[in-house]
Amino acid sequence: MKTEAAARQWGSTLDSVVVYAQGALCRRLARGSVPRDGKVRVAGLPRSLDPGSLRARVLGVPGVRVTEARVDVEAGTPGLATPDGLHREVERLTDEYAAALARRDRQLGLIEEVRGLKPVPPARRRDDPHRRTPVGAWLDLADFVDERLTRLHSRLAGLERTVSSVEHELDVATDRLARASTDAPSAHVPTTVCAVLTLDRPGDTGVVPGPDGLRAAGTEPEEDGEPEVEVELEYAVPGAVWVPTYRLTCRQGDSDGRLLMRASVAQRTGEDWTGVRIALATADLRRGNDLPRLRSIRLGRRQAAPAPSGWREPPAGLAGLFSGYDAAGSPPAVRAASVAAAGGPAVLPGGPVPSPAPVAAPRPVLPPSAPAPAPPSAPGYGGARPGLAPQAPSGRPAGRARSGGSSFAGAPGRPAMAAPAPGGAPAPPPPPPPVVVPPRPSGTELDYAALVLSGPDESGTHRGRLFPGAPTDPVAQEYRRRAESVASLPLPGDAVRPRESAGSFDHRFDAAARTDIPSDGTWHTVTVTEIPVGLRTEYLTVPSVEQTVYATLVLSNATDQALLAGPVEVTVDGEFLLTAALPTLAPGAVRRVGLGPAEGIRVIRRTHLNESTAGLRHNTTVLDHRVHVELANGLARPVTVEVRERIPVTSEPDVRIEERADWTAPEAGTGPENHAPGTRLWRLDLPAGATAALAGGYEIRIPTGKALVGGNRRS
Structure with missing residues (x-):
C-alpha cells in the first residue's frame, strides 16, 4: 500500500489537445489513491499555462468530486546536472572528429616524410676521381618510395572518408540539438508546476484527527483503504x-x-x-463571453447612480475586526522602532541602554462630577485616524470636560480643545457626515x-x-x-x-x-x-x-x-x-x-464595330458591336468549355443597350463564383477533335450629342 506522501503526489499523462486559432486547450488524466485529507498534487503541467483556466473533475466514480483546484509552482532540490542524450552525442562526435583530424594530419606528415626521401651522394674531395652512379640503388630507392606512398595514400583515403562521415554525423547532431524541444527547464534549480486538488469523498463531513491519523468526521476508517479515482484536468496554454x-x-x-x-x-x-x-x-x-445589458434612460432633474457591478457594502463589525490585535499592541520590532524614534532607550545587541528618567507630566485635575475617561486605544477599521482626538458618543471629544476646569490634551501634534466659558455661546453643531459614494471597481x-x-x-x-x-x-x-x-x-x-x-x-x-x-x-x-x-x-x-x-x-x-x-x-x-x-x-x-x-484547346476572338445614326433627325448614334469566337478541341476526350464575354452596363436613362446573341446571364448566387455586372456566358460541349464557332453582339444607342468616354470606336 502506498504511503500518504506518495499518494499525495500523482503523475499525469496528456491525453488530448484542442488547438484553436491561437492557443490550445489541453486535457490531462491522472490516477491515484485519495488520501484521507483529500489533498493531492497532480504534477506534469507546463509552466506557460493560464492559471485561471484550470478545471478538474473526477471520472467514473460517483460521489467523489473536486472542491478546489489551484496551480502551484514548486522548486525542486538542485542535483547533479547530467547532460541529456543530445548533448552527450554532440560531445562524443566532437571528440571523435578531433581524433579523426589528428590521425589524418599524422598520415599527411608521414606522406611528406616519405616523399622527401632522395639519394644523396657522398661529398667528393678535390683529388678524388669521378665515381659511377649506382643506378640499381637509385631504382631500388624509387621503388621503395613508390610502394610506401601507395600504401600511405591508400590509408589516407580511408581516413578522409572517416573524417567526412564523422563531420556529417556531427553536423546532424548539432542541428538536432539546435532544433531540440523546449520541454525542459532551463533554470539551475528545477521547478515543477502542479495542480493542487481537494477531493471530497462520499460521507466526508470534515477532517478530524483520530487515533490512527486523520479521518472524516462522523465516519469510520475504510477497511479497503484509500479509493482509486481518475481525475481529468483541463487548462489553456498559449x-x-x-x-x-x-x-x-x-x-x-x-x-x-x-x-x-x-x-x-x-x-x-x-x-x-x-x-x-x-x-x-x-x-x-480568449474571446469574451459577457452578455450585453441594455439599461433604461430616465428623464428628470436627477438620475440615481447605478449600482456598481461586483461591489458590496462592507459587512457590519468590520471596524472591530482587528480590535484584539490592536489591544495586544504592535510587534516588538515595530514597538522598539517607535520607542527609539520617540527618544526612548535604544535597543543594542548587548541589551537596551537606559535613558534618563523622564520628568512626569502634571496630571490633569478632573472635577468630581466628571466621569473618568476611558483609556485610549488604537482605532479599528473605520475609526478615527491616528493623530485625531477620540470621539465620545455625544459627538464631542472624549477628553473634553463637561464643566469648567482643565481637560485632557488631544493627540500629539494637535492643540487641546478648551471648554467654553460659563455663560458663553453654545458649541457649534457637529458637521454633517460625509456622503459615501460607492466605488467603481476596475476589472482587476x-x-x-x-x-x-x-x-x-x-x-x-x-x-x-x-x-x-x-x-x-x-x-x-x-x-x-x-x-x-x-x-x-x-x-x-x-x-x-x-x-x-x-x-x-x-x-x-x-x-x-x-x-x-x-x-x-x-x-x-x-x-x-x-x-x-x-x-x-x-x-x-x-x-x-x-x-x-x-x-x-x-x-x-x-x-x-x-x-x-x-x-x-x-x-x-x-x-x-x-x-x-x-x-x-x-x-x-x-x-x-x-x-x-x-494547351490542347485553342481559342480565337475577333470583333467588328459599325457606327451609324438612326431616328427621324438622325439624333441617335448606334454602335453595333459584333463578336466572333472560334474554339478547337485537340484533346482525345470530349470537354465542356465556358466562354465568358461582357456587355456594357449603364445607369443613364437615355442610353440603351440591346443584345443580339444566344449567350446567357449568370444567376446570382447559383454558380461557383460571383460574376461582375454585364457578364455573359456561353457553355458548350466539344467532342474530341471538334471545332465550334460562336457569334454574338450588342448595340449601344446614345444621343448624338453624347459620346463614350475614350471614344466610340473601341473594342
Whole structure:
C-alpha cells in the first residue's frame, strides 16, 4: 500500500489537445489513491499555462468530486546536472572528429616524410676521381618510395572518408540539438508546476484527527483503504497555431474524388504532445463571453447612480475586526522602532541602554462630577485616524470636560480643545457626515480569485478589505511570451489562417489517429480526416482578356462540415499535377479551382464595330458591336468549355443597350463564383477533335450629342 506522501503526489499523462486559432486547450488524466485529507498534487503541467483556466473533475466514480483546484509552482532540490542524450552525442562526435583530424594530419606528415626521401651522394674531395652512379640503388630507392606512398595514400583515403562521415554525423547532431524541444527547464534549480486538488469523498463531513491519523468526521476508517479515482484536468496554454492543407486525388472522367485534409501545426507550449488526440478549431480561445445589458434612460432633474457591478457594502463589525490585535499592541520590532524614534532607550545587541528618567507630566485635575475617561486605544477599521482626538458618543471629544476646569490634551501634534466659558455661546453643531459614494471597481478588482485580504499592518484604508494581490509570476510571463512567438511564424505557401477563412462561423475538426508534435516551434504536418467531394473538370476562357483556355476543377462540398481555405496538392491518375489555392467551401457550396492553361484547346476572338445614326433627325448614334469566337478541341476526350464575354452596363436613362446573341446571364448566387455586372456566358460541349464557332453582339444607342468616354470606336 502506498504511503500518504506518495499518494499525495500523482503523475499525469496528456491525453488530448484542442488547438484553436491561437492557443490550445489541453486535457490531462491522472490516477491515484485519495488520501484521507483529500489533498493531492497532480504534477506534469507546463509552466506557460493560464492559471485561471484550470478545471478538474473526477471520472467514473460517483460521489467523489473536486472542491478546489489551484496551480502551484514548486522548486525542486538542485542535483547533479547530467547532460541529456543530445548533448552527450554532440560531445562524443566532437571528440571523435578531433581524433579523426589528428590521425589524418599524422598520415599527411608521414606522406611528406616519405616523399622527401632522395639519394644523396657522398661529398667528393678535390683529388678524388669521378665515381659511377649506382643506378640499381637509385631504382631500388624509387621503388621503395613508390610502394610506401601507395600504401600511405591508400590509408589516407580511408581516413578522409572517416573524417567526412564523422563531420556529417556531427553536423546532424548539432542541428538536432539546435532544433531540440523546449520541454525542459532551463533554470539551475528545477521547478515543477502542479495542480493542487481537494477531493471530497462520499460521507466526508470534515477532517478530524483520530487515533490512527486523520479521518472524516462522523465516519469510520475504510477497511479497503484509500479509493482509486481518475481525475481529468483541463487548462489553456498559449503558443499553438495551425493552418489547413489538403491533398486531392481524382481520376480523369470521375465525378467524385477524395480530399485528404491535413494541418500544419506549430507549438511551443513547453511540453511535448506525445501520443495525443488532436482536434483543430477555428474559434478564438480568449474571446469574451459577457452578455450585453441594455439599461433604461430616465428623464428628470436627477438620475440615481447605478449600482456598481461586483461591489458590496462592507459587512457590519468590520471596524472591530482587528480590535484584539490592536489591544495586544504592535510587534516588538515595530514597538522598539517607535520607542527609539520617540527618544526612548535604544535597543543594542548587548541589551537596551537606559535613558534618563523622564520628568512626569502634571496630571490633569478632573472635577468630581466628571466621569473618568476611558483609556485610549488604537482605532479599528473605520475609526478615527491616528493623530485625531477620540470621539465620545455625544459627538464631542472624549477628553473634553463637561464643566469648567482643565481637560485632557488631544493627540500629539494637535492643540487641546478648551471648554467654553460659563455663560458663553453654545458649541457649534457637529458637521454633517460625509456622503459615501460607492466605488467603481476596475476589472482587476472584480477578479475575485486574485483578491487578497489586507492584514492589520496595512494602512487604514486597506485594513480588512480585499484588494488585488501581487502581479503574476514574471517567470511564467516570460514562458508565455516565448510561447506566443509561434504566432509570427511564416505561413506555408497559399496558407490562410483559420480565423480569416472561417468568417463568422466556428468549426472543429477531429484527427482520426493520435499523433506526436514536439514543442520546437516549427511546422509539423498532421493528417486530420478524409472528406468525399464532388468534382467535375471544366475549361474556362475569357478571350477578351487573354486568348487562352484554362482547365478548372469545380468542387462541391456535400458534407455538413466546412472546408477552410488553404493549399491543395492535386493528383490526377496517380501523378502529381500542381499545388493550387483552395477557397473556403461552406456546406453545400461550389467553388472553382484553377489548374493552369490547357494547351490542347485553342481559342480565337475577333470583333467588328459599325457606327451609324438612326431616328427621324438622325439624333441617335448606334454602335453595333459584333463578336466572333472560334474554339478547337485537340484533346482525345470530349470537354465542356465556358466562354465568358461582357456587355456594357449603364445607369443613364437615355442610353440603351440591346443584345443580339444566344449567350446567357449568370444567376446570382447559383454558380461557383460571383460574376461582375454585364457578364455573359456561353457553355458548350466539344467532342474530341471538334471545332465550334460562336457569334454574338450588342448595340449601344446614345444621343448624338453624347459620346463614350475614350471614344466610340473601341473594342
